[in-house]
Amino acid sequence: MAIHSVVCVKQVPDTTQVRIDPDTGSLIRQGIPSVINPFDLHAVEAALKFREEQGGSITAVSMGPPQAEETLRKVLGFGVDRAILLTDRAFAGADTLATTHALAAAIRKIAAAEPVDLVICGKQSIDGDTGQVGPGLAHRLGMSQVTYICGLEGIDPEAGVIRAWRQLEKGREQLEAKLPAALTITETCNHIRYASLPDLIAAADKPVEVWTVDDIEVDRTKLGLKGSPTRVNKIFAPPVRERGEVLVAAESSAADAAAKIMDRLTEQGLEMGLAG
């Protein structure tokens, strides 16, 4: 069964270099280099693995300003077959709700030409951290929804299902979902490969297709700032975390230290039964 995956990627400011303006509390993005959202690379890797196992193709989609083309170029370097950039002033200022309307419309158009089996996203973006776009797409596209995937067992083509592990607050959960499905991938799901030189060279000749609002069928009132009910009340830098408790090894034997750690953990009611 050839699998057609659509991977959604986002260009984000390199948050390791973002500083907070102490007066306004807002992010200083000026002069900060843009990178691909790191979780999205794990989504790309998942798609590459499915293609290796099942055959098929991969389409990458990004919504963003024209310079987000760089991000799609990078994704093409991994051997992704097709890249589409949604860019238009009509999309600007979108929150996660408006973003899902635009992306879902684009994926519908992609699916009209070649049916889509999987929509794969990173678990969240590192600039917004909401983790809402993947689930929003599952809803709008009427697909099974599997979020926070920390392990993939693979696709069973005969049953038409995908089997995966989800990361939960306390442990992991194994489940099976019917295709087509929308997945969000965590960083523990896989290791991002080092793209081969032939793939990188081949990517140089592949175009990044640019779609504007005119290329997709969508209710324009649901796009961009107009379609975004989210209002940011306040941005603030979180307080610096206090230093954790330190047990000095030299003051007690290893066994005593281990016992002390166990006591602390059970005090806090942590369940240790991890699946898998």
Place this chain on the structure above:
Amino acid sequence: MNTATNTPTPGRFDAIVVGGGPAGLAAAYTLAAGGAHVVVIERGDWPGSKNMMGGLIFSQPTAQVIPEFWKEAPLERHVTRREMWLTTGESVLKAAYESTDFGAEPYNSFTVYRSRFDKWLAEQARAKGAVIITETLVEDLLMEGNRVVGVRTGRPQGDLEADVVILAEGVNPFLAEKAGLSRGLKAESLAIAVKEVLALPREKVEDRFNLEEGTGAAYEIVGEITNGIPGTGFIYTNRDTVSIGVGVILKDMVDRAGEAYALLERFKAQPQVRRLIQGASPREYSAHLIPEGGYRGMPKLYGNGVLVVGDAAGMVNAAFTEGANLALLSGRMAAQTVLKARDCGSFEALTLSHYGELLKKSVIMKDLKTFEKMTPFLSSHPHFFSIYPELASAVVKELLTVDSLSKADKMHLIIKLVKSQRPTRKYLKDLYDGWRAFS
């Protein structure tokens, strides 16, 4: 391995350029514009990400590669004033040149962030058809006998062949060494430069440096700041930052157990410098080596199937702190040579010797030849960085101080001062050595 033939294989590159700095990108741009199939392999995240130069680029040589680049390129300020300072710690003697001509097209020089400018340059090369591969380290050369036939990268299936490899790998040319062209680095022919980028609001940059909107200044500072080690300090104004740094000859610094960052701190603490950068917040700190071996430190510039350009070829004119423009022009000449070699279907050293001819006729080699003895001269005459600035300052101070001495008495005092610093024969020897070194 394929034996080289004159019939092009589809997808095969005519040339591989190792390194996405000014030299490599100028080569790639010129090759792609000339119809050659060229790939640039850069180890950084993007072309320019490893390049720390935050100084001047000169208009005329840059425009030879990309005409009217100033209309599009990411530039900081066009420089209308250059200043040379002699410092003693307590005083500064300044020489300045300012020209309105430098403020109009085609301009004379610009301050830039190399990292942004090179990213842009790479885009121009890509638009001409060059393939730019990043985050990829070239680990070795592929050889057939004494002929370079390609490169080995750290990527899976990472071998790549081409008719010619252009080494633009920067100051540490380990591939050129492998190709038997370079003898490796020597501390006496290297300078170490440390630089900070300090943020200041645009109006403050313009007020403090007495600049009109959009114009910039470049200062070079010689004297006490390098603590007697041959070298210079520099200050460049960017749009809303100031680049400030010190470069000294590596061997002399190591011999005197100096620390480059300590020199920079000393420089920044100088009263005349301190007030320029007061309240500025640090944005970047970086350090880099500069090949200042000059003409004598240059490697062999070509071999069978290989050419060396830019810093890898030691193309830096330390006397005028020029490097990037030599890199650009050498990259362009290497590319012109490859285009010519492509027409004859031969990439042997004999054909590629055209590159040497082009260089010899150019301003690059003429200048490097003129200053070939400079770095050793300065290393053996470190007092040029201590005694002479102090003497010059003392003389001017005496002339400007109005006190009870008559002007005639002052002249006597000055002559006495000069004589007390050094015996006359040593002045004569300095003069003779200097004349020998630069003629």
